[in-house]
Amino acid sequence: MASKWATSEWLAGRGWKAFPFQRNVWREMAAGRSGLLHATTGSGKTLAVWLGALQAFGDGEAPLTVLWVTPMRALSQDTLLALQDAASALAPHWTLAARTGDTTSGERASQQRRWPTGLVTTPESLSLMLSRADAPDVMKRVRLVVVDEWHELLGTKRGVQLQLALARLRRWNPGLMTWGLSATLANLDEAADTLAPGAVIVRGAQDKKILIDTLLPERIERFAWGGHMGLTMLPAVIAHVEAAANTLVFTNTRSQCERWFQAMLEARPDWAGLIALHHGSVDAEARRWVEAAMKAGQLKCVVCTASLDLGVDFLPVEQVLQIGSAKGIARLLQRAGRSGHAPGRRSRVTMVPTHSLEIVEASAVRAAVNAGRIEPRRPPDAPLDVLVQHLVTVALGGGFRPEELLPEVRAAPSYRHLSDDAWAWALAFVRHGGESLRAYPDFQRVVPDEEGVWRVPDQRLARRHRSNIGTIVSDAVVSVQFLGGGRIATVEESFISRLRNGDVFLLGGRALELIRIEGLTAYVRVAKPDKAKLPRWDGGQFPISDTLADSILERFDEARQGRFTDSEMRFVSPLLKLQSEWSALPGPHRLLAEVLESADGHHLFLFPFAGRVVHLGLASLLVWRAGRETPATFTMAITDYGMELLSATKIDWPSRLRDLLAPVDRVTLRDEVLAGVNGSELARRRFRQIARISGLIFQSHPGEARSQRQLQASSSLYFDVFRQHDPGNRLLRQAESELLSAELDVDALGRTLERMASQELDIQQPARATPLSFPLMVERLRERASSESLAQRLSRMLAELEAAAGGRAPEDVESKLAFGKPPEKLKGRGTRRRRR
Incomplete structure (x- = not known):
C-alpha cells in the first residue's frame, strides 16, 4: 500500500x-x-x-x-x-x-x-x-x-x-x-x-476566497425583460475576455451557448482556433479535445454550459463569466470554482446580466454567499418506476429471491419506508405487467424458476432492458453528421423534425444546412450563418431557488428604505426608484399586487417571488377560485418573480384577492390545483417519463431507435388502458404525485400561500405598466405574436413608458427579440464595476 x-x-x-x-x-x-x-x-x-x-x-x-x-x-x-x-x-x-x-x-x-x-x-x-x-x-x-x-x-x-x-x-x-x-x-x-x-x-477547507463581481451595461434599462440571449453585452464581454489570459463563459442553455460562441467568433474572427464550444450534445471526442486544450493553455476562451460545471480541473483558468442569472447560489459557486481550481487560489466569477433585474439578482447572490446561505437538495421518496427497473436489472444480474431482496431494497434510504403492498405491486408488475397487462408476453419480464429465483427468461427482453437502463428521460435525439460521415453532435428530434431540407441552424459552433434526415440521423453540410436557427433542448430553464428569491426580496426591502449598499444596487436604483414612484417595491414581509386596466383588458400582477413552478400552480389556482363565483376567461403569464392574469371582464381584485389567496390543507389544495389545470393532460405527460423508466415503453431496441411520436403514442395508450381498466395502478398514482411535487410543487405552493397570508398585502393601481409588471406583459405577448409584430408593439410601449418616466426608449428591441442579434459594431466596452 x-x-x-x-x-x-x-x-x-x-x-x-x-x-x-x-x-x-x-x-x-x-x-x-x-x-x-x-x-x-x-x-x-x-x-x-x-x-x-x-x-x-x-x-x-x-x-x-x-x-x-x-x-x-x-x-x-x-x-x-x-x-x-x-x-x-x-x-x-x-x-x-x-x-x-x-x-x-x-x-x-x-x-x-x-x-x-x-x-x-x-x-x-x-x-x-x-x-x-x-x-x-x-x-x-x-x-x-x-x-x-x-x-x-x-x-x-x-x-x-x-x-x-x-x-x-x-x-x-x-x-x-x-x-x-x-x-x-x-x-x-x-x-x-x-x-x-x-x-x-x-x-474541509471552507475559507476559499471567491470574488463575485458584475459586468454592468453602459446604461440602465428601466423597462427590461427576460427570455433573450443578452448579446447587447457582447462588446463588454469581448473586452473582458481579451484582458484575461483565459476564460470560461458559462451559459444556462445549449442554445444560448451556440449563439454566444457564434457571436464571439463573428466579433473576433482572429480568435478562430483560440475559442471553443463545450456542451453535453457536442460529440465526445470534440469535448475531450476542448478539455485537453484548455488544460494545456492552448485556448483563450471556452463557451460552455453545465457540462463544465463539475469536476474538470482547469487550473490555468483566470476567470469565469456567467451569462444571465445562474438562478441558484450553489450553481454559481460551482461555476466560480472552475477558476483558481487549486488549494490557496482565489476563484473569480463575473456575472453578465441579460436584463436590468438580473443586476438585482447579482447583488442578491453575493449577499447570500457572504452570509453562507445555500440551497438544500432532497432525495426523492420511493419512486416505483426506478424500483421496477432495478428489479429487472437484478433479475438479469444473477436473479433474486423476493424475501432476500426486500431488506436490501429497504437499505436504500429512499425506500426505507417502502410498504409491503408497494413491494408486492412492483413484483407483480415485473412478473406480468399487473392485472391489465397479464395476457401480453412482453410484460412477463421476470419469472421465478423451479428453485424460486426470479430471472429474465427471454434474451430479447434482456437485450431490450440493457439498451434502456437509466433514469434520464428526454426527447429522442438525432445524430447530426456531415455527408462524409463526420459526427458533429446530437439535437432533439422535436427541433430537427420542424426543419425542411435546406434550412440552416447552429450546432457545434458551425452553421449547418440540413440536407436530409434518415431515421434518427440528420445529414448536413457547412453553410453561411445568416438567419441560422437555434436548436432547442429540453431542460433549458432553471427555476430560481427559494434561497436566492429570499435574498432578492431583501435587496428590494433595502431599496424601499433608501439603502443601496453596493455598486449593483446603486446602478439599478433608477429602475427601483421609478417602481416605487409608480407603484411600490415588494419585500420579505410585503406582498405586492398591481391592478391595471389597458387596451388588452384587466390585469392582475402578483409578485410572490416563488419561482416559475409555484407561480404556474398559483395562477391556475387563482383562475379556478375566481371563476367559481364570476365565470371569466383568463390569459396568464409567469416569470420567476411573479405572474399576470388578464381578463376581458373586470374582477374586483382589491376586495377579493386576500380571500382568493387563503391557504388550505394539502388534500384540498391538491384537488383545487388539479381542477385549475388540465391535470389529466399534465399527468399523461408525466406518465410518459415514468413509463420509459419502468420499462413499459422503450426509447430504443437493439439495432433501432424509436421516434418521439411513437413513444408518445405508446405511453398514451398505456395511460388510457390503466385509467379505464386498472385505476389503482401505482404508476398512475406516481404520475399524479410527481406532477404535484415536481411540475406544480404543491408543497411549495402551500408554503407560499401560508407565507403570503402572513405578509402585508399591498395592492397598487398604477396608471401604466411598471418596471416589475412590464416583463410579464412581454412574456404574455411573445407567445401570441411574431418577432416582427412584437418588436413594433414593444417599441411603441417602451416609447410611451419612457416618455412618461422622462427618458428615451432603447433602440435594440428587434435585435433582442431575434434572440440576440449582436450590435453591428463593437462600440464601447461597457463599464465594469465590481465589489470585492
Whole structure:
C-alpha cells in the first residue's frame, strides 16, 4: 500500500502539503468508515479520498477494487487523468479505466477480459454492470465506491438508482466503504445518511476566497425583460475576455451557448482556433479535445454550459463569466470554482446580466454567499418506476429471491419506508405487467424458476432492458453528421423534425444546412450563418431557488428604505426608484399586487417571488377560485418573480384577492390545483417519463431507435388502458404525485400561500405598466405574436413608458427579440464595476 510517508513525499515533490481535513479523511478510511467530504471547489477533495484509497488498498491489484462514480460522462476522462497521476507514482501496478456511454464496444470487451483495479463510471453504467450474469462474482470484489459531486445526484432519480446499486454492492461486500464528495450542500446530515447510513462527515477547507463581481451595461434599462440571449453585452464581454489570459463563459442553455460562441467568433474572427464550444450534445471526442486544450493553455476562451460545471480541473483558468442569472447560489459557486481550481487560489466569477433585474439578482447572490446561505437538495421518496427497473436489472444480474431482496431494497434510504403492498405491486408488475397487462408476453419480464429465483427468461427482453437502463428521460435525439460521415453532435428530434431540407441552424459552433434526415440521423453540410436557427433542448430553464428569491426580496426591502449598499444596487436604483414612484417595491414581509386596466383588458400582477413552478400552480389556482363565483376567461403569464392574469371582464381584485389567496390543507389544495389545470393532460405527460423508466415503453431496441411520436403514442395508450381498466395502478398514482411535487410543487405552493397570508398585502393601481409588471406583459405577448409584430408593439410601449418616466426608449428591441442579434459594431466596452 502507499504509506503515509510515501504520500507525503509525493505531495512534497509537487510543492504541496496535506491539509488537516485530508489527513482526517485518511484516518477515517484507514478505519474502514464511509463518509461525506464537504469542502470548497478546488480545495483538494479528489486527492483526499484518492490518496486515502491508495493508502488503504494500494498493496493489492485486485480487479475492480475502486469504483469512482461521476454524475456526467463528459467528466470521466478528466477524472481518469487526475487519478492516474497519483496512482502511477504510489501504486504503479494498478490499472485504471473509464466505462461510460462514451466507451467503445472494443474497450468494454477488453475491460471484461481483465477488469481494471479502478474504474471511473456513471450511475447508468454501474447499473448496466449489475445486469451482467456474472455480476455477483465480479462486483463483490469492490471495496470502495467514491461518488463525485454527490450534490448533483442527491435530489434526482439518478441518485436513487445509485442508492439501489450501492445497497446491492453492500450485500455482496458488507465491509464496502462509500465516500461522497461535495462542495455545495446545505443539508449535510441528510446527504451523508442518504449516501451511506452512518457515514461520517468531514468538513474541509471552507475559507476559499471567491470574488463575485458584475459586468454592468453602459446604461440602465428601466423597462427590461427576460427570455433573450443578452448579446447587447457582447462588446463588454469581448473586452473582458481579451484582458484575461483565459476564460470560461458559462451559459444556462445549449442554445444560448451556440449563439454566444457564434457571436464571439463573428466579433473576433482572429480568435478562430483560440475559442471553443463545450456542451453535453457536442460529440465526445470534440469535448475531450476542448478539455485537453484548455488544460494545456492552448485556448483563450471556452463557451460552455453545465457540462463544465463539475469536476474538470482547469487550473490555468483566470476567470469565469456567467451569462444571465445562474438562478441558484450553489450553481454559481460551482461555476466560480472552475477558476483558481487549486488549494490557496482565489476563484473569480463575473456575472453578465441579460436584463436590468438580473443586476438585482447579482447583488442578491453575493449577499447570500457572504452570509453562507445555500440551497438544500432532497432525495426523492420511493419512486416505483426506478424500483421496477432495478428489479429487472437484478433479475438479469444473477436473479433474486423476493424475501432476500426486500431488506436490501429497504437499505436504500429512499425506500426505507417502502410498504409491503408497494413491494408486492412492483413484483407483480415485473412478473406480468399487473392485472391489465397479464395476457401480453412482453410484460412477463421476470419469472421465478423451479428453485424460486426470479430471472429474465427471454434474451430479447434482456437485450431490450440493457439498451434502456437509466433514469434520464428526454426527447429522442438525432445524430447530426456531415455527408462524409463526420459526427458533429446530437439535437432533439422535436427541433430537427420542424426543419425542411435546406434550412440552416447552429450546432457545434458551425452553421449547418440540413440536407436530409434518415431515421434518427440528420445529414448536413457547412453553410453561411445568416438567419441560422437555434436548436432547442429540453431542460433549458432553471427555476430560481427559494434561497436566492429570499435574498432578492431583501435587496428590494433595502431599496424601499433608501439603502443601496453596493455598486449593483446603486446602478439599478433608477429602475427601483421609478417602481416605487409608480407603484411600490415588494419585500420579505410585503406582498405586492398591481391592478391595471389597458387596451388588452384587466390585469392582475402578483409578485410572490416563488419561482416559475409555484407561480404556474398559483395562477391556475387563482383562475379556478375566481371563476367559481364570476365565470371569466383568463390569459396568464409567469416569470420567476411573479405572474399576470388578464381578463376581458373586470374582477374586483382589491376586495377579493386576500380571500382568493387563503391557504388550505394539502388534500384540498391538491384537488383545487388539479381542477385549475388540465391535470389529466399534465399527468399523461408525466406518465410518459415514468413509463420509459419502468420499462413499459422503450426509447430504443437493439439495432433501432424509436421516434418521439411513437413513444408518445405508446405511453398514451398505456395511460388510457390503466385509467379505464386498472385505476389503482401505482404508476398512475406516481404520475399524479410527481406532477404535484415536481411540475406544480404543491408543497411549495402551500408554503407560499401560508407565507403570503402572513405578509402585508399591498395592492397598487398604477396608471401604466411598471418596471416589475412590464416583463410579464412581454412574456404574455411573445407567445401570441411574431418577432416582427412584437418588436413594433414593444417599441411603441417602451416609447410611451419612457416618455412618461422622462427618458428615451432603447433602440435594440428587434435585435433582442431575434434572440440576440449582436450590435453591428463593437462600440464601447461597457463599464465594469465590481465589489470585492
